[in-house]
Amino acid sequence: MSTHPYPYYVDIVTKRYFDGVDNFDLQKVLDCFHEDAVLTEVTSKTVHEGRDQGIKTMFEGLFDAHSVIWHGNFVHTADTESEAICSQFSVEVTPKGSDECLRYENCNRFYLKDGKFTRVFVYMSGDNLLK
Template structure:
């Protein structure tokens, strides 16, 4: 679907279609949220992953090596006219070995044709999206 969507559509895309599947480590469902030529930028760490099936896929394969992943405590700002959403949230990660990771992040997504085209992330701590 092209064009403007209602506010709740953007929140559903971010929370239920994207983050819920990240937490489940459901790679096909996560990648389905992105356009093939999407670009994912971790602005706070000057890192860019390009292409849904190449750079972005590899980034999530690395993230999914964590034992547990949990995103909670969302706050959203939605711009239906600009087809974008920003979300502030808490991230909890447990590695296979090592200390628990707690982050407070902000993501900003630009939507094109109903999927993520550009994503910008600001992290409060270490870059877990390498």
Template sequence: MQYAPTMRRDELIAFATQSYFASVDRKDMAATLACFHDEALFTVQTSFTTHAGKAAIERMFTDFFGAWDKIVHRDFTCTVDETNGRIAASFIAELTAADGSVTTLHNTNFWRLRDGKFQEVYVYMSGANVLV
């Protein structure tokens, strides 16, 4: 199903990078979950893992936030389909553990938006799935 677009190119990029990833990097659960529809799907394609619905997505982020002392997403390259309300971003994720070790991932996310929120998220991760 295709949803009517509600955001311009610059708004889609800001939503993905400044609203969503900035919230994740702050470990702000309420702001992170506000980016998703209640029945959203979050799939890590590279590990065949899907989290269906906001409750499952919240559980995933609870575990993710607890596993890392510091989370940084940076160096975004975004491709936008404004007409259809879709965006893709390639980026670097730097995850710092309590012992100071750093895991660096080179990921790409694909998002489909409905009414200004994520309806579907597809993640391609360069390493082991940290979003289990």
């Protein structure tokens, strides 16, 4: 059973993880994950294993490819007993060298252990940006 209250799950997702992504703060993002965490982009069946290997490389690629990343309009459903949170949200990204803002409506399912992500499942409404 979780030792964290409901607001903790919302905070790690919004104030730590997505804030880190939106501000291109790789260390802040990686600090949300256990060392052996796995992130799966379900829509394209892309799997990134290990915080310091696959997940780090994936975020480096995301940051290198975009000049603007924004997440907002969150709707969360947390299950503190199973240490999980499902977050629906809007995404806006601008690829480097472009003025075009791409918009997505996505959903992530986060599973935690001891306050950090162990598994993350990403469902994207458009092309996979997490290669």
